[in-house]
Amino acid sequence: MNHYTLAEMTPGLSESFTVTVTEEMMAQFEAITGDVSPIHMDAEYAQKRGYPGRVVYGMLGASFFSTLAGVYLPGEHCLLHGVECKFAKPVFIGDTLTITGTVVNVSEAVAEAEIKAVITNQDGKRVTRGIIKAGLAK
Numbered sequence: 001m002n003h004y005t006l007a008e009m010t011p012g013l014s015e016s017f018t019v020t021v022t023e024e025m026m027a028q029f030e031a032i033t034g035d036v037s038p039i040h041m042d043a044e045y046a047q048k049r050g051y052p053g054r055v056v057y058g059m060l061g062a063s064f065f066s067t068l069a070g071v072y073l074p075g076e077h078c079l080l081h082g083v084e085c086k087f088a089k090p091v092f093i094g095d096t097l098t099i100t101g102t103v104v105n106v107s108e109a110v111a112e113a114e115i116k117a118v119i120t121n122q123d124g125k126r127v128t129r130g131i132i133k134a135g136l137a138k
Contacts, residue, residue: 115134
């Protein structure tokens with residue numbers, strides 16, 4: 001876990017990590033949220049919609065923005081103020097995702113860092129992008 005302080009959060013500072021989406025993650029996400037949409041649960045249904053298999057929950061992928069902020073950038077001193085995300089391409093079970101965040105702005109006045117976040121898959125395709133507002137202790 002990283003320990004960046006507000007003073008250390010400078011524009012251009014970047015961190016990243018990778019994770020592979022598993023069947024177990026999908027099952028846990030469904031159990032927590034109750035989202036049983038067939039696009040996520042039924043491979044045949046997803047294939048009829050033109051996908052190679054079940055589509056991973058967009059919010060499961062976006063949830064890694066929480067890990068990015070709470071563990072990597074800034075890490076232990078973070079309290080999320082907001083996350084805005086856009087889903088560019090679908091994610092599938094077995095995809096390996098790289099989650100990267102780069103500080104773009106720091107506001108001493110509100111003790112907040114703005115982080116541009118991007119999730120790419122194993123093929124280098126951008127699947128999700130976002131803006132994270134990370135609050136930090138002064």
